[in-house]
Amino acid sequence: MSDPSSINGGSVVAMVGKDCVAIGCDMRLGMQALTVSNDFPKIFQFNNAFLGLTGLATDVITLSEVFRYKVNLYNLREERKIEPETFANLVSSSLYEKRFGPYFVGPVVAGINSKSGHPYICGFDLIGCINFAKDFVVGGTSSEQLFGMCESLWEPDLEPDDLFETISQALLNAQDRDAMSGWGAIVYIITKDKVVKRLLKTRQD
Amino acid sequence: MDHMPENWGRPRSDVYGVYNPAIHNAGPTTHTQQPSITGTSVLAIKYNKGVMLAADNLASYGSLARFTDQERLIKVGKETVVGVSGDVSDMQYIQLLLERLIIEDNYEQDGHNLRAPHIYEYLSRVMYNRRSKIDPLWNAILVAGKKDDGSPFLGYVDLLGVTYSAPTIATGFGAYLAIPLLRKIASDDGDEKRITEQQARAALDECMKVLFYRDARSLDKYSVATVTTDGEVTIEQNVRCQDMSWRFADHIRGYGTQTM
Amino acid sequence: MYSEPYIDPASAHAAAAPIEHRFNPYSDNGGTILAIAGSDFAVLAGDTRHTTGYSINSRFQPKVHTLPCDPPILVSANGYSADGDTLVRRLGQRVQWYSYNHNKAISVAACARLIQTMLYGKRFFPYYVHTIVAGLDEEGRGAVYSFDPVGSYEREQCRAGGAAASLIMPFLDNQVNLKNQYDVQTGEPKTAVYLSLDDTIKLVKDAFSSATERHIHVGDHLEIKIITKEGVKVEYFPLKRD
Numbered sequence: 001m002s003d004p005s006s007i008n009g010g011s012v013v014a015m016v017g018k019d020c021v022a023i024g025c026d027m028r029l030g031m032q033a034l035t036v037s038n039d040f041p042k043i044f045q046f047n048n049a050f051l052g053l054t055g056l057a058t059d060v061i062t063l064s065e066v067f068r069y070k071v072n073l074y075n076l077r078e079e080r081k082i083e084p085e086t087f088a089n090l091v092s093s094s095l096y097e098k099r100f101g102p103y104f105v106g107p108v109v110a111g112i113n114s115k116s117g118h119p120y121i122c123g124f125d126l127i128g129c130i131n132f133a134k135d136f137v138v139g140g141t142s143s144e145q146l147f148g149m150c151e152s153l154w155e156p157d158l159e160p161d162d163l164f165e166t167i168s169q170a171l172l173n174a175q176d177r178d179a180m181s182g183w184g185a186i187v188y189i190i191t192k193d194k195v196v197k198r199l200l201k202t203r204q205d
Numbered sequence: 206m207d208h209m210p211e212n213w214g215r216p217r218s219d220v221y222g223v224y225n226p227a228i229h230n231a232g233p234t235t236h237t238q239q240p241s242i243t244g245t246s247v248l249a250i251k252y253n254k255g256v257m258l259a260a261d262n263l264a265s266y267g268s269l270a271r272f273t274d275q276e277r278l279i280k281v282g283k284e285t286v287v288g289v290s291g292d293v294s295d296m297q298y299i300q301l302l303l304e305r306l307i308i309e310d311n312y313e314q315d316g317h318n319l320r321a322p323h324i325y326e327y328l329s330r331v332m333y334n335r336r337s338k339i340d341p342l343w344n345a346i347l348v349a350g351k352k353d354d355g356s357p358f359l360g361y362v363d364l365l366g367v368t369y370s371a372p373t374i375a376t377g378f379g380a381y382l383a384i385p386l387l388r389k390i391a392s393d394d395g396d397e398k399r400i401t402e403q404q405a406r407a408a409l410d411e412c413m414k415v416l417f418y419r420d421a422r423s424l425d426k427y428s429v430a431t432v433t434t435d436g437e438v439t440i441e442q443n444v445r446c447q448d449m450s451w452r453f454a455d456h457i458r459g460y461g462t463q464t465m
Numbered sequence: 466m467y468s469e470p471y472i473d474p475a476s477a478h479a480a481a482a483p484i485e486h487r488f489n490p491y492s493d494n495g496g497t498i499l500a501i502a503g504s505d506f507a508v509l510a511g512d513t514r515h516t517t518g519y520s521i522n523s524r525f526q527p528k529v530h531t532l533p534c535d536p537p538i539l540v541s542a543n544g545y546s547a548d549g550d551t552l553v554r555r556l557g558q559r560v561q562w563y564s565y566n567h568n569k570a571i572s573v574a575a576c577a578r579l580i581q582t583m584l585y586g587k588r589f590f591p592y593y594v595h596t597i598v599a600g601l602d603e604e605g606r607g608a609v610y611s612f613d614p615v616g617s618y619e620r621e622q623c624r625a626g627g628a629a630a631s632l633i634m635p636f637l638d639n640q641v642n643l644k645n646q647y648d649v650q651t652g653e654p655k656t657a658v659y660l661s662l663d664d665t666i667k668l669v670k671d672a673f674s675s676a677t678e679r680h681i682h683v684g685d686h687l688e689i690k691i692i693t694k695e696g697v698k699v700e701y702f703p704l705k706r707d
Contacts, residue, residue, distance in 0.1 A: 041564025149639070149677035172645040173635040238488060333547055336490050337590070361522070366547035367490050369515045371523035381519050394525050 004056045005126070007032060009180030010042050011140030012052030013171050014110035014121040015154060016133075017163035018090075020191045021119040023110040026202075028126035029057055038183035038204070042126045045195075046071040048111050049087035050188055054104035054125070054140030061102055066094065068135030071100040084111030095128030101168075102126045105138035106107035110190065117192050136170075149174045151178050153167060159160055160196075164189050176203060214238025240292035242433045243278045243425045245422045246379030247288035249347045250387050251357045252405035255433035256349035258288045259409045261417075262443075263424035270424070276442070278428050282307050284350050284436035285321045287328070290376040291344035291364065299342060302331065303380035314458075321358040321432075325368075325416025333459050336368055341365070346374035351434045357397060370398045378420040383412035386425040402431070425449070491593050492517055494546035496684025498628035499672055500539075500599045501641060506658040509539040509609075510669045510689040511627075512704060515546065516682050523667055524685040524706065531690065534560050537653055537697050538600040539690050540580075543627035544614070545593035552592050556580060571614060573600035577610040584616035591615050594644030595626035600692055609690075613621040622657065629676035629683045636672055662691065677704045682689045 011028045014023040029040035044051045044064045051067060053060040070090060074082050082090070088109045095103060103126065110121045121128050123137035131137060136154050138146035149170035158166055168187055175181040187198040207213065215224045247260040255416035271380045277296065279287045289296040302447045306327060319327075325348040335342050341364040351356045361376070361427050362368045371385035372394060387408055391397050409429060425446040431439050495516035516528035528546070531552045535595055535619040540556060542549035550647055562619045563571045571579070577598055596612040613626040622643045624663040627635035638644040643655040660668070669689055677684045 005616045111623040144631040147679045148629070148675060149635050151632070151678050152636050152671055153639075169639060169645060176638065176644065177631065177635040333551060336547070339488060340492075341488060343669075365490065365545075366490060366551070367494065367517070368547065368550060369523040369526045371525070374522075376701055380522075384520075392524065 003053075005106065005131065006141050006180060008055075008057040008127070009178075010040070010054045010057075010058075010060075010106050010107045011138070011142040011146060011171075011175060011178065011181040012042055012054050012106075013136065013146050013150065013167060013174075014050075014052060014108050014123075015136040015150070015158075015163060015167045015170075016119045016121055017160060018097045018156040019112075019117065019119065020160045020163055020189060021110045021112060022160075022167040022187060022189050023052055023108065023120055024167050024185060024187040025052050025054075026142075026175050026181040027186065028182050030180060033179070035183060042186060043186060044068075046087055046112050047075070047081035047083075049082060049084040050110045051087070051091065052108035052110070052139060053105050054107075056103070059103040059105050061103060061106075063094075064086075067091070067144075069141050070094070080084070081114065083113050083115070084109055085113065087111070088120070088122050091124060091127040092130050093134050095124060096127065100124045106143070108137050110188075110193055112190055114192075122170045141180040142174045143175045145174035146170060160189050160191055164196075164198070168198075172200065172202060209314050212322040223284065231326070232345060234366050243269060244275060244293055244296065245343070245420055246375055246377040246383065246416055247277065247347050248375045248379050248383050248387070248409055248416075249288065249349055250391060250400070250405050250408060251359050252391075252402055253398050254357075254402060254435075255431060256286075256288055256304050256350070256357045256359050256398070257294055257405045257409055257432075258349050258430045259413055259427055260288050260290070261413065261424040261427040263422065264293045265422045268421070270422075271422060273426065276428060277305070278430040278440055280430075280438050280440060281324050281344055282310075282319045283437060284432060286349045286430040286432050286438060287324065287442070288347040288376075289344050290346075290428070292342070295342040295344050299328070299331070299344065299346070303328075310390070311428070320353065321348055321360070322352055324350070325358070325360040325362065328370045329360075329362040329366060332362050332364065336364060336366045337364075337423070341424045343441040347374055347376065348428070349432050351432065351436065355434050357432075357434060377388075378423075379412070379416060382419055386412050386415065410444075410447070413444075414449060417449070445459050491545050492547075493544065493593075494522075494549075495628045496543055496546075497629040497673075497676055497680070497683050498529065498541045498543045498595070498597055499623075499631065499637075500597045500609040500611070500671055501623040501637075501660070501665050501669065502599065502609040502621075502646075503662060503665055504607065505601070505605055506662055506665075506691060506693045507539070507600040507607035507609060508662075508665055508669060508689055508691050509541055509597060509602065509671065509703070510687060511541050511543065512677070512683050513686040513688055514674060514682065514684050517679070520536045521685075527688050529688055529690050530557075531697050532560050533557050533575070534564060535694060536570060536601060536622040536694070538571070538573055538576050538598060539692055540576075540598045540627075541626075542594035542596045543590065545597055548592040548650065549594045552580075552594060552596065556583065559583070573598065573602055573608045573610065574620075576600070577612075578622070580610075580612060581618050582615040584612060584614065588615050595630065597624055597626050598619070601694065602689055605694060619635075625672070627654065632679060633672045636675070637668075640668055651657050662693075666691075666700070673702075673704060 025042040029037040231305040259278040264272035345363040498511040
């Protein structure tokens with residue numbers, strides 16, 4: 001349990017629906033078995049892209065600030081919003097820059113391209129290898145449970161409301177079988193012209 | 206009163222210091238912790254009228270090709286063949302156990318004789334019990350013969366006591382190099398019904414050749430055993446790999462003393 | 466001033482000593498199992514893939530066993546297959562001895578307690594298996610008992626064990642015990658009801674298809690054993706072979 005990626009716990013999941021995407025995370029922050037906080041969201045918005053960051057909490061905070069800084073510079077230089085695809089490549093190259101002393105994170109990116117309207121999701125390993133998935137991506141200490149849930153609940157072309165139900169059930173039931181995740185959950189449902197953020201009522205153990 | 210006999214008649218501890226009881230276990234108990242003389246892969250495939258096995262004749266001492274006429278396919282009883290890879294001295298001990306088993310069974314003179322499933326059951330218990338004593342017999346073994354209903358039998362057991370059955374099994378490097386080739390013709394239970402003896406033999410010959418090309422602890426001389434469902438056992442010895450081409454070796458540079 | 470580099474005598478000695486290579490008496494043979502209890506039936510299912518490391522040893526090595534007693538009891542011990550096979554075999558012998566000694570068939574509850582003592586008997590050199598038992602209890606209801614490697618056990622409605630247990634178990638919580646599901650009218654949490662046999666088998670197939678998709682040690686064939694008061698039925702279902 002000195003594995004940096006499972007000291008603080010936490011998990012994220014993202015899914016593609018019909019002209020929509022969803023991304024969700026738990027709210028726990030722990031130190032090994034001890035829960036320190038139940039108000040530690042792991043999803044950050046950068047223009048059109050949403051980033052879920054699991055892993056070592058200090059790296060989660062550091063990276064969220066690094067990406068805020070980099071996206072702000074991008075906005076100043078390009079005078080436009082960053083798209084999910086571009087942001088994914090930014091995440092990848094930023095992580096690979098630290099190839100031999102990596103941030104201990106498991107990032108997930110979700111969003112809708114504002115030009116094309118295409119939903120986009122992807123996942124990464126800690127050194128930036130991108131997993132381009134068409135259906136769903138998972139990350140964090142309950143990734144095995146999330147894989148099991150998503151693989152059995154997810155189906156193609158879900159409408160926003162059904163996608164919300166699917167991702168919520170996947171996240172909730174997965175984190176209930178992981179001692180390192182839970183204590184609240186947040187789900188974002190992203191469509192071309194609207195983002196809905198919902199706080200889920202969950203078990204508090 | 207000290208009830209431990211080994212403490213009786215010892216020099217007084219308060220005068221001569223505490224006696225070290227480790228001394229009287231003069232000879233340490235020895236376990237096979239690593240194999241020394243070894244045999245490489247054993248291959249086997251079921252076919253429509255039985256099972257066929259192949260194993261080369263090399264017994265290696267580390268990377269040294271020590272003995273080049275070691276037979277590793279053992280006929281047990283009337284209609285079973287056991288193929289052994291791994292430690293050769295442990296193989297010879299297993300051979301001894303099996304000979305004893307057959308002799309004990311023959312004393313009964315009841316017309317019954319041990320067949321492959323019985324030999325397999327016995328061997329798997331021996332292997333599991335030895336691993337449970339943390340004193341394993343360092344082998345991976347294939348047992349081939351026929352079941353009580355007359356259909357072909359093929360089973361695997363190794364130094365951990367792990368057992369399984371399949372239409373094609375290979376030990377050692379054969380699991381990586383030969384199994385993909387053998388599964389092309391037999392991957393599921395029942396596939397063996399469509400394989401003739403000639404096809405099985407051709408597949409094994411091809412696999413032994415591939416193994417000789419790529420397994421550095423193998424030999425191009427091997428034995429092929431056939432166990433038919435009629436209960437006939439034949440072991441063909443001194444088979445050689447045929448039609449090999451080593452022309453590619455000419456182009457290999459960078460090893461040994463070659464400089465250009 | 467020049468000084469000799471300090472060499473820790475302990476580490477210098479360790480470097481000189483040969484690397485110890487201890488025999489590891491365990492291995493992992495993959496596979497996964499799943500049991501669900503119904504109102505008057507129970508199912509125990511398992512895939513038939515047998516592996517060591519990245520190698521598939523056999524595509525059809527069934528591991529769900531029917532114990533030699535009447536009414537029958539299903540059992541599977543998943544993990545290190547040599548221990549699993551040994552445990553099931555010894556359990557079969559003990560169950561037969563039980564019928565000889567007591568002149569009656571063993572109940573599932575008694576069988577479960579027997580397994581506990583057998584597993585705990587090897588507390589300091591454990592059977593490296595996740596054991597699940599399924600049968601009908603004395604009232605004729607489906608019963609599932611699950612065990613850890615050293616004998617802790619519990620009666621449950623459903624349980625997944627083995628390589629893909631962590632993938633399947635949350636799905637079962639959600640679909641069998643209806644966890645995190647709420648009644649639309651009242652807003653109260655839904656309470657679990659017994660599943661029909663057809664729905665149960667559909668659920669088992671879905672669980673294994675999903676596990677096969679994401680776990681390399683699961684696949685080839687699914688064997689579902691169904692126990693009712695009529696006896697044991699077996700169903701096979703193909704799984705992906707990659």
